[in-house]
Amino acid sequence: DIVMTQFPDSLAVSLGERATINCKSSRSILYSSNNKNYLAWYQQKPGQPPKLLISWASTREAGVPDRFSGSGSGTDFTLTISSLQAEDVAVYYCQQYYNTPENSFGQGTKLEIK
């Protein structure tokens, strides 16, 4: 199984500042035949289901604000919120969908306002 590890576990950022969440996979999730990284980012607010923000490591879903961006390749990935808004307080998860879904989610990163 591929193990996904996020860091930090929690993060406090001031409003308007940049927030960066990292995700590392235990082996590459870059598929060489199509040059795509099989990595998704989700946002989960209390009492709500997860919301898909980014697929293929860097493709924003429709309607997701452009302050959210994803980057990285191979085994190391980053979710960046360029200017933190109050409504961005949530837990963020990365997920690999490269192969078997067992243990496919990271443990989550809790983002709070400083």
Next chain:
Amino acid sequence: QVQLVESGGGLVKPGGSLRLSCAASGFTFSDYHISWIRQAPGKGLEWVSYISGSGATFLYADSVMGRFTISRDNSKNSVYLQMKSLRVEDTAVYYCARGEYCSSNSCAGDYWGQGTLVTVSS
């Protein structure tokens, strides 16, 4: 619009059974793989099971293998999760999710239901 609605959760004693349903609407159901993902209280997301659009392929997490069975009825736009021999550690909110971005056996879910709570307790 795309909707997924889970039902069937509740309180059950250890060793008991439940059948969860996920009713879908707003898209061509048979074109999409569906996954069940659960979240224990205060914990992270755990993938549980996956079924392909045709129903021919299905996968289970090791933690539920042999106890849970996933199925789908494309004529009813529904996916089911039959759960037996339930354990206290199966207590969680169970979500179904539509697989939009997939590899051969795994997907990222672009639409999720609101979830149904399963509580296993004596």
